[in-house]
Amino acid sequence: xxxxxxxxxxxxxxxxxxxxxxxxxxxxxxxxxxxxxxxxxxxxxxxxxxxxxxxxxxxxxxxxxxxxxxxxxxxxxxxxxxxxxxxxxxxxxxxxxxxxxxxxxxxxxxxxxxxxxxxxxxxxxxxxxxxxxxxxxxxxxxxxxxxxxxxxxxxxxxxxxxxxxxxxxxxxxxxx
Amino acid sequence: xxxxxxxxxxxxxxxxxxxxxxxxxxxxxxxxxxxxxxxxxxxxxxxxxxxxxxxxxxxxxxxxxxxxxxxxxxxxxxxxxxxxxxxxxxxxxxxxxxxxxxxxxxxxxxxxxxxxxxxxxxxxxxxxxxxxxxxxxxxxxxxxxxxxxxxxxxxxxxxxxxxxxxxxxxxxxxxxxxxxxxxxxxxxxxxxxxxxxx
Numbered sequence: 001x002x003x004x005x006x007x008x009x010x011x012x013x014x015x016x017x018x019x020x021x022x023x024x025x026x027x028x029x030x031x032x033x034x035x036x037x038x039x040x041x042x043x044x045x046x047x048x049x050x051x052x053x054x055x056x057x058x059x060x061x062x063x064x065x066x067x068x069x070x071x072x073x074x075x076x077x078x079x080x081x082x083x084x085x086x087x088x089x090x091x092x093x094x095x096x097x098x099x100x101x102x103x104x105x106x107x108x109x110x111x112x113x114x115x116x117x118x119x120x121x122x123x124x125x126x127x128x129x130x131x132x133x134x135x136x137x138x139x140x141x142x143x144x145x146x147x148x149x150x151x152x153x154x155x156x157x158x159x160x161x162x163x164x165x166x167x168x169x170x171x172x173x174x175x176x
Numbered sequence: 177x178x179x180x181x182x183x184x185x186x187x188x189x190x191x192x193x194x195x196x197x198x199x200x201x202x203x204x205x206x207x208x209x210x211x212x213x214x215x216x217x218x219x220x221x222x223x224x225x226x227x228x229x230x231x232x233x234x235x236x237x238x239x240x241x242x243x244x245x246x247x248x249x250x251x252x253x254x255x256x257x258x259x260x261x262x263x264x265x266x267x268x269x270x271x272x273x274x275x276x277x278x279x280x281x282x283x284x285x286x287x288x289x290x291x292x293x294x295x296x297x298x299x300x301x302x303x304x305x306x307x308x309x310x311x312x313x314x315x316x317x318x319x320x321x322x323x324x325x326x327x328x329x330x331x332x333x334x335x336x337x338x339x340x341x342x343x344x345x346x347x348x349x350x351x352x353x354x355x356x357x358x359x360x361x362x363x364x365x366x367x368x369x370x371x372x373x374x
Contacts, residue, residue, distance in 0.1 A: 014236075015235065015236075017232075038235070040235065040260070040264055041260075041263060042228075042256070042260050043256030043257070043259050043260055044254075044256050046225065046254070047225070047228045047254060047256065047257055047260055049225075050218075050222065050225035050226075050228035050229040050232065050254075051228050051229070051231055051232040051235070051260070052232060053229055053232060054228070054229040054230060054231060054232020054233040054234075054235070054236065055232040055233070055235060055236045056232075056236075056367075057216070057229075057232070057233050057236070057363060057366055057367055057370070058232065058233040058234075058235070058236025058237040058370065059236055059237070059367065059370065059371060060232075060235070060236035062232075076221070076222055076223075077222050077225050079221065079222070080220075080221030080222025080223075080225065081218075081221075081222050081225060081229060084221055084222075084358075084359045084360065085359050085360055085363040086360040086363070087363070
Protein backbone atom coordinates (compact mmCIF):
# COMPACT_ATOMS: atom_id res chain seq x y z
CA UNK A 1 0.00 0.00 0.00
CA UNK A 2 2.97 2.31 0.51
CA UNK A 3 3.59 2.44 -3.25
CA UNK A 4 -0.01 3.40 -4.00
CA UNK A 5 0.11 6.17 -1.38
CA UNK A 6 3.43 7.38 -2.76
CA UNK A 7 1.93 7.48 -6.26
CA UNK A 8 -1.02 9.57 -5.06
CA UNK A 9 1.16 12.05 -3.18
CA UNK A 10 3.63 12.33 -6.06
CA UNK A 11 0.79 12.95 -8.50
CA UNK A 12 -0.57 15.77 -6.32
CA UNK A 13 -3.80 14.03 -5.33
CA UNK A 14 -5.32 15.91 -2.38
CA UNK A 15 -8.48 13.94 -1.55
CA UNK A 16 -9.65 10.35 -1.93
CA UNK A 17 -13.45 10.09 -2.16
CA UNK A 18 -15.33 6.81 -2.07
CA UNK A 19 -16.51 3.68 -0.31
CA UNK A 20 -14.34 0.70 0.68
CA UNK A 21 -14.69 -2.90 -0.42
CA UNK A 22 -12.52 -5.85 0.51
CA UNK A 23 -9.92 -4.92 -2.10
CA UNK A 24 -9.69 -1.22 -1.26
CA UNK A 25 -10.15 -1.54 2.52
CA UNK A 26 -6.37 -1.47 3.21
CA UNK A 27 -6.13 1.78 1.24
CA UNK A 28 -8.96 3.34 3.25
CA UNK A 29 -7.31 2.16 6.47
CA UNK A 30 -4.02 3.73 5.41
CA UNK A 31 -5.77 6.99 4.49
CA UNK A 32 -7.69 7.37 7.72
CA UNK A 33 -4.82 9.18 9.40
CA UNK A 34 -2.63 10.13 6.45
CA UNK A 35 -0.65 13.33 6.80
CA UNK A 36 -1.44 14.87 3.39
CA UNK A 37 -4.19 12.89 1.71
CA UNK A 38 -7.71 13.61 2.97
CA UNK A 39 -10.29 10.83 2.97
CA UNK A 40 -13.97 11.59 2.28
CA UNK A 41 -16.12 8.53 2.92
CA UNK A 42 -19.52 8.70 1.23
CA UNK A 43 -22.79 6.85 1.88
CA UNK A 44 -23.41 5.82 -1.74
CA UNK A 45 -21.09 5.80 -4.72
CA UNK A 46 -23.02 8.38 -6.77
CA UNK A 47 -22.16 10.94 -4.12
CA UNK A 48 -18.47 10.38 -4.75
CA UNK A 49 -18.59 11.87 -8.25
CA UNK A 50 -20.52 14.96 -7.19
CA UNK A 51 -18.18 15.57 -4.24
CA UNK A 52 -15.08 14.96 -6.37
CA UNK A 53 -16.42 17.38 -8.99
CA UNK A 54 -16.98 19.99 -6.30
CA UNK A 55 -13.47 19.42 -4.97
CA UNK A 56 -12.09 19.99 -8.45
CA UNK A 57 -14.15 23.17 -8.84
CA UNK A 58 -12.60 24.37 -5.60
CA UNK A 59 -9.06 23.76 -6.82
CA UNK A 60 -8.38 20.37 -5.23
CA UNK A 61 -7.26 17.22 -7.02
CA UNK A 62 -9.46 14.27 -6.01
CA UNK A 63 -9.35 10.54 -6.76
CA UNK A 64 -12.57 8.48 -6.62
CA UNK A 65 -12.24 4.94 -5.24
CA UNK A 66 -15.27 2.64 -5.59
CA UNK A 67 -16.13 -0.97 -6.42
CA UNK A 68 -17.52 -1.79 -9.87
CA UNK A 69 -20.92 -2.54 -8.32
CA UNK A 70 -21.00 1.06 -7.06
CA UNK A 71 -19.88 2.32 -10.43
CA UNK A 72 -23.07 0.90 -11.91
CA UNK A 73 -25.06 2.78 -9.26
CA UNK A 74 -23.33 6.04 -10.16
CA UNK A 75 -24.32 6.48 -13.79
CA UNK A 76 -26.25 9.73 -13.76
CA UNK A 77 -24.06 11.34 -11.14
CA UNK A 78 -20.91 10.64 -13.16
CA UNK A 79 -22.56 11.73 -16.40
CA UNK A 80 -24.18 14.84 -14.98
CA UNK A 81 -21.21 16.13 -13.00
CA UNK A 82 -17.66 15.11 -13.90
CA UNK A 83 -18.34 14.15 -17.53
CA UNK A 84 -20.48 17.20 -18.34
CA UNK A 85 -18.02 19.47 -16.58
CA UNK A 86 -14.99 18.01 -18.33
CA UNK A 87 -13.46 17.43 -14.91
CA UNK A 88 -10.16 15.52 -14.91
CA UNK A 89 -11.10 13.07 -12.18
CA UNK A 90 -9.30 9.72 -12.01
CA UNK A 91 -11.40 6.77 -10.83
CA UNK A 92 -9.99 3.65 -9.22
CA UNK A 93 -12.59 0.92 -9.75
CA UNK A 94 -11.99 -2.28 -7.84
CA UNK A 95 -13.16 -5.21 -9.90
CA UNK A 96 -15.45 -7.62 -8.13
CA UNK A 97 -16.04 -10.81 -10.10
CA UNK A 98 -12.95 -10.69 -12.29
CA UNK A 99 -11.39 -13.83 -10.80
CA UNK A 100 -14.62 -15.79 -11.31
CA UNK A 101 -14.83 -14.48 -14.84
CA UNK A 102 -11.29 -15.68 -15.49
CA UNK A 103 -11.95 -19.09 -13.91
CA UNK A 104 -14.98 -19.48 -16.18
CA UNK A 105 -12.83 -18.58 -19.22
CA UNK A 106 -15.06 -15.59 -19.95
CA UNK A 107 -14.20 -12.02 -20.96
CA UNK A 108 -16.10 -8.69 -21.00
CA UNK A 109 -16.46 -9.19 -24.74
CA UNK A 110 -18.70 -12.23 -24.38
CA UNK A 111 -22.30 -11.68 -25.43
CA UNK A 112 -24.29 -10.74 -22.38
CA UNK A 113 -27.19 -13.06 -22.96
CA UNK A 114 -29.62 -14.33 -20.35
CA UNK A 115 -27.89 -17.66 -19.86
CA UNK A 116 -24.57 -15.97 -19.16
CA UNK A 117 -25.93 -13.25 -16.88
CA UNK A 118 -27.84 -15.77 -14.75
CA UNK A 119 -25.06 -18.35 -14.33
CA UNK A 120 -24.40 -19.15 -10.70
CA UNK A 121 -20.64 -19.43 -11.14
CA UNK A 122 -20.35 -16.00 -12.78
CA UNK A 123 -20.53 -12.61 -11.07
CA UNK A 124 -22.32 -10.55 -13.71
CA UNK A 125 -20.87 -7.24 -12.53
CA UNK A 126 -17.48 -8.16 -14.02
CA UNK A 127 -19.11 -8.82 -17.39
CA UNK A 128 -20.91 -5.47 -17.30
CA UNK A 129 -18.22 -3.12 -15.98
CA UNK A 130 -16.14 -2.45 -19.07
CA UNK A 131 -19.05 -2.33 -21.56
CA UNK A 132 -20.69 0.19 -19.21
CA UNK A 133 -17.60 2.39 -19.11
CA UNK A 134 -17.45 2.25 -22.90
CA UNK A 135 -21.13 3.16 -23.19
CA UNK A 136 -20.68 6.11 -20.80
CA UNK A 137 -17.68 7.45 -22.69
CA UNK A 138 -15.21 6.90 -19.85
CA UNK A 139 -11.69 5.98 -21.04
CA UNK A 140 -10.27 3.17 -18.94
CA UNK A 141 -7.42 0.73 -18.57
CA UNK A 142 -7.66 -2.69 -16.97
CA UNK A 143 -4.92 -3.49 -14.45
CA UNK A 144 -4.27 -7.22 -14.56
CA UNK A 145 -2.27 -9.63 -12.39
CA UNK A 146 0.97 -9.01 -14.29
CA UNK A 147 0.64 -5.19 -14.13
CA UNK A 148 1.95 -2.89 -11.44
CA UNK A 149 -1.06 -1.12 -9.83
CA UNK A 150 0.91 2.02 -8.95
CA UNK A 151 2.21 2.44 -12.48
CA UNK A 152 -1.22 1.98 -14.04
CA UNK A 153 -2.81 4.33 -11.49
CA UNK A 154 -0.22 7.02 -12.22
CA UNK A 155 -0.94 6.64 -15.93
CA UNK A 156 -4.69 6.98 -15.31
CA UNK A 157 -4.22 10.17 -13.29
CA UNK A 158 -2.06 11.67 -16.03
CA UNK A 159 -4.52 10.64 -18.73
CA UNK A 160 -7.47 12.23 -16.89
CA UNK A 161 -5.55 15.49 -16.62
CA UNK A 162 -4.21 15.63 -20.15
CA UNK A 163 -7.60 14.79 -21.68
CA UNK A 164 -9.68 16.84 -19.19
CA UNK A 165 -12.21 14.08 -18.53
CA UNK A 166 -12.92 11.42 -15.93
CA UNK A 167 -10.77 8.37 -16.60
CA UNK A 168 -10.80 4.98 -14.90
CA UNK A 169 -8.52 2.15 -13.98
CA UNK A 170 -10.30 -1.17 -13.39
CA UNK A 171 -8.38 -3.24 -10.88
CA UNK A 172 -8.81 -6.83 -11.97
CA UNK A 173 -6.41 -7.76 -9.15
CA UNK A 174 -5.52 -6.62 -5.63
CA UNK A 175 -3.93 -3.25 -4.90
CA UNK A 176 -0.63 -4.73 -3.67
CA UNK B 177 -45.10 30.01 4.21
CA UNK B 178 -42.54 32.06 2.22
CA UNK B 179 -42.45 32.94 -1.44
CA UNK B 180 -39.25 32.08 -3.28
CA UNK B 181 -38.44 35.78 -3.57
CA UNK B 182 -38.75 36.14 0.19
CA UNK B 183 -36.08 33.46 0.51
CA UNK B 184 -33.69 34.71 -2.16
CA UNK B 185 -33.88 38.51 -1.81
CA UNK B 186 -32.48 38.67 1.75
CA UNK B 187 -29.79 36.21 0.72
CA UNK B 188 -28.59 38.34 -2.18
CA UNK B 189 -28.64 41.43 0.07
CA UNK B 190 -26.46 39.86 2.77
CA UNK B 191 -24.13 37.90 0.49
CA UNK B 192 -20.51 39.01 0.45
CA UNK B 193 -18.03 36.43 -0.91
CA UNK B 194 -20.04 33.27 -0.32
CA UNK B 195 -20.29 30.61 -3.02
CA UNK B 196 -23.89 29.85 -3.99
CA UNK B 197 -24.87 26.52 -5.58
CA UNK B 198 -28.41 26.39 -6.97
CA UNK B 199 -30.55 23.60 -8.31
CA UNK B 200 -34.00 23.02 -9.83
CA UNK B 201 -36.61 25.64 -8.87
CA UNK B 202 -34.11 28.07 -7.33
CA UNK B 203 -31.83 28.17 -10.37
CA UNK B 204 -33.57 30.69 -12.61
CA UNK B 205 -34.83 33.01 -9.85
CA UNK B 206 -31.32 33.23 -8.39
CA UNK B 207 -29.86 33.92 -11.84
CA UNK B 208 -32.26 36.84 -12.24
CA UNK B 209 -31.07 38.63 -9.11
CA UNK B 210 -27.42 37.57 -8.90
CA UNK B 211 -24.64 37.91 -11.47
CA UNK B 212 -21.58 36.50 -9.74
CA UNK B 213 -18.91 34.19 -11.11
CA UNK B 214 -19.18 32.44 -7.74
CA UNK B 215 -22.70 31.21 -8.53
CA UNK B 216 -22.95 27.64 -9.76
CA UNK B 217 -26.05 26.01 -11.24
CA UNK B 218 -26.22 22.28 -10.60
CA UNK B 219 -29.36 22.35 -12.60
CA UNK B 220 -29.49 20.66 -15.93
CA UNK B 221 -28.34 17.20 -14.93
CA UNK B 222 -27.50 14.85 -12.06
CA UNK B 223 -30.67 15.70 -10.12
CA UNK B 224 -30.23 15.36 -6.41
CA UNK B 225 -26.49 15.97 -6.44
CA UNK B 226 -26.31 19.71 -5.70
CA UNK B 227 -25.83 19.19 -1.96
CA UNK B 228 -22.90 16.82 -2.39
CA UNK B 229 -21.33 18.91 -5.17
CA UNK B 230 -21.48 21.92 -2.84
CA UNK B 231 -19.87 19.86 -0.09
CA UNK B 232 -16.94 19.13 -2.38
CA UNK B 233 -16.40 22.84 -2.96
CA UNK B 234 -16.62 23.50 0.78
CA UNK B 235 -14.00 20.84 1.51
CA UNK B 236 -11.65 22.27 -1.11
CA UNK B 237 -12.14 25.83 0.14
CA UNK B 238 -12.52 25.86 3.94
CA UNK B 239 -11.89 29.61 3.84
CA UNK B 240 -15.19 30.22 2.03
CA UNK B 241 -18.79 29.66 3.06
CA UNK B 242 -20.63 27.51 0.55
CA UNK B 243 -24.43 27.75 0.39
CA UNK B 244 -26.53 25.16 -1.43
CA UNK B 245 -30.09 26.12 -2.37
CA UNK B 246 -31.63 22.66 -2.52
CA UNK B 247 -35.21 21.55 -3.04
CA UNK B 248 -37.15 18.95 -1.07
CA UNK B 249 -37.38 16.51 -3.99
CA UNK B 250 -33.66 16.86 -4.64
CA UNK B 251 -32.85 16.40 -0.95
CA UNK B 252 -34.73 13.12 -0.79
CA UNK B 253 -32.65 11.74 -3.66
CA UNK B 254 -29.45 11.97 -1.63
CA UNK B 255 -30.44 11.91 2.04
CA UNK B 256 -27.20 10.10 2.78
CA UNK B 257 -25.40 13.34 2.00
CA UNK B 258 -26.60 14.67 5.37
CA UNK B 259 -24.41 12.03 7.00
CA UNK B 260 -21.54 12.66 4.60
CA UNK B 261 -21.60 16.38 5.41
CA UNK B 262 -21.39 15.75 9.14
CA UNK B 263 -18.79 13.00 8.72
CA UNK B 264 -16.62 15.27 6.57
CA UNK B 265 -16.18 17.79 9.37
CA UNK B 266 -16.98 20.75 7.10
CA UNK B 267 -17.97 23.83 9.10
CA UNK B 268 -18.27 26.24 6.15
CA UNK B 269 -21.35 24.61 4.66
CA UNK B 270 -24.95 25.84 4.63
CA UNK B 271 -27.69 23.65 3.18
CA UNK B 272 -31.07 25.23 2.44
CA UNK B 273 -34.02 22.95 1.73
CA UNK B 274 -36.74 24.99 0.05
CA UNK B 275 -39.66 22.71 0.77
CA UNK B 276 -42.67 23.25 -1.49
CA UNK B 277 -43.90 19.65 -1.38
CA UNK B 278 -43.96 19.24 -5.15
CA UNK B 279 -41.83 18.58 -8.21
CA UNK B 280 -42.35 22.08 -9.54
CA UNK B 281 -40.31 21.73 -12.74
CA UNK B 282 -42.47 18.88 -14.04
CA UNK B 283 -45.82 20.40 -13.11
CA UNK B 284 -46.42 20.17 -9.35
CA UNK B 285 -46.60 16.40 -8.80
CA UNK B 286 -46.39 15.59 -5.08
CA UNK B 287 -43.04 14.70 -3.53
CA UNK B 288 -43.28 11.34 -1.74
CA UNK B 289 -44.15 11.75 1.92
CA UNK B 290 -44.19 15.53 1.66
CA UNK B 291 -46.93 15.96 4.24
CA UNK B 292 -45.08 14.01 6.92
CA UNK B 293 -41.36 14.54 6.44
CA UNK B 294 -39.57 16.74 8.97
CA UNK B 295 -36.33 17.72 7.23
CA UNK B 296 -35.06 19.78 10.15
CA UNK B 297 -35.49 16.80 12.49
CA UNK B 298 -33.52 14.64 10.07
CA UNK B 299 -30.67 17.13 9.92
CA UNK B 300 -30.64 17.43 13.70
CA UNK B 301 -30.60 13.66 14.15
CA UNK B 302 -27.73 13.40 11.68
CA UNK B 303 -25.66 15.81 13.73
CA UNK B 304 -25.72 19.16 11.93
CA UNK B 305 -24.25 21.83 14.17
CA UNK B 306 -27.03 24.34 13.50
CA UNK B 307 -30.57 23.52 12.35
CA UNK B 308 -33.12 26.23 11.61
CA UNK B 309 -36.74 26.13 10.47
CA UNK B 310 -38.67 29.04 8.99
CA UNK B 311 -42.23 29.40 7.81
CA UNK B 312 -42.51 33.18 7.90
CA UNK B 313 -40.54 35.73 5.92
CA UNK B 314 -39.76 38.15 8.72
CA UNK B 315 -38.00 35.79 11.12
CA UNK B 316 -36.05 34.32 8.20
CA UNK B 317 -34.93 37.73 6.89
CA UNK B 318 -33.74 38.67 10.38
CA UNK B 319 -31.63 35.50 10.54
CA UNK B 320 -29.91 35.47 7.15
CA UNK B 321 -26.79 37.37 8.19
CA UNK B 322 -26.26 34.99 11.10
CA UNK B 323 -26.89 31.97 8.87
CA UNK B 324 -24.08 33.10 6.58
CA UNK B 325 -21.56 33.97 9.24
CA UNK B 326 -21.87 31.41 12.05
CA UNK B 327 -19.88 28.15 11.94
CA UNK B 328 -21.81 25.13 10.73
CA UNK B 329 -22.59 22.83 9.14
CA UNK B 330 -25.91 24.63 9.02
CA UNK B 331 -29.24 23.27 7.81
CA UNK B 332 -32.07 25.64 6.94
CA UNK B 333 -35.52 24.20 6.32
CA UNK B 334 -37.91 26.67 4.70
CA UNK B 335 -41.57 26.11 3.90
CA UNK B 336 -42.11 27.82 0.54
CA UNK B 337 -45.02 28.25 -1.82
CA UNK B 338 -44.82 26.30 -5.08
CA UNK B 339 -43.78 28.54 -7.95
CA UNK B 340 -44.09 28.12 -11.68
CA UNK B 341 -40.57 27.42 -12.90
CA UNK B 342 -40.39 25.10 -15.92
CA UNK B 343 -37.56 22.85 -17.13
CA UNK B 344 -34.13 24.50 -17.05
CA UNK B 345 -31.93 24.74 -20.11
CA UNK B 346 -28.54 26.15 -21.00
CA UNK B 347 -28.75 28.63 -23.86
CA UNK B 348 -28.46 32.36 -24.52
CA UNK B 349 -32.17 32.93 -23.99
CA UNK B 350 -31.74 32.30 -20.26
CA UNK B 351 -31.52 35.44 -18.14
CA UNK B 352 -29.04 34.06 -15.62
CA UNK B 353 -25.52 34.38 -16.99
CA UNK B 354 -24.54 31.06 -15.44
CA UNK B 355 -27.11 29.33 -17.68
CA UNK B 356 -26.02 30.98 -20.91
CA UNK B 357 -23.05 28.68 -21.40
CA UNK B 358 -22.22 25.00 -21.10
CA UNK B 359 -21.60 23.37 -17.75
CA UNK B 360 -18.00 22.70 -18.83
CA UNK B 361 -17.37 26.35 -19.73
CA UNK B 362 -19.05 27.74 -16.61
CA UNK B 363 -17.02 25.32 -14.48
CA UNK B 364 -13.85 26.95 -15.76
CA UNK B 365 -15.25 30.46 -15.26
CA UNK B 366 -16.14 29.53 -11.67
CA UNK B 367 -12.75 27.94 -10.98
CA UNK B 368 -10.88 30.93 -12.38
CA UNK B 369 -12.97 33.35 -10.32
CA UNK B 370 -12.34 31.37 -7.16
CA UNK B 371 -8.60 31.36 -7.83
CA UNK B 372 -8.38 35.09 -8.58
CA UNK B 373 -10.54 36.11 -5.61
CA UNK B 374 -8.24 34.46 -3.07
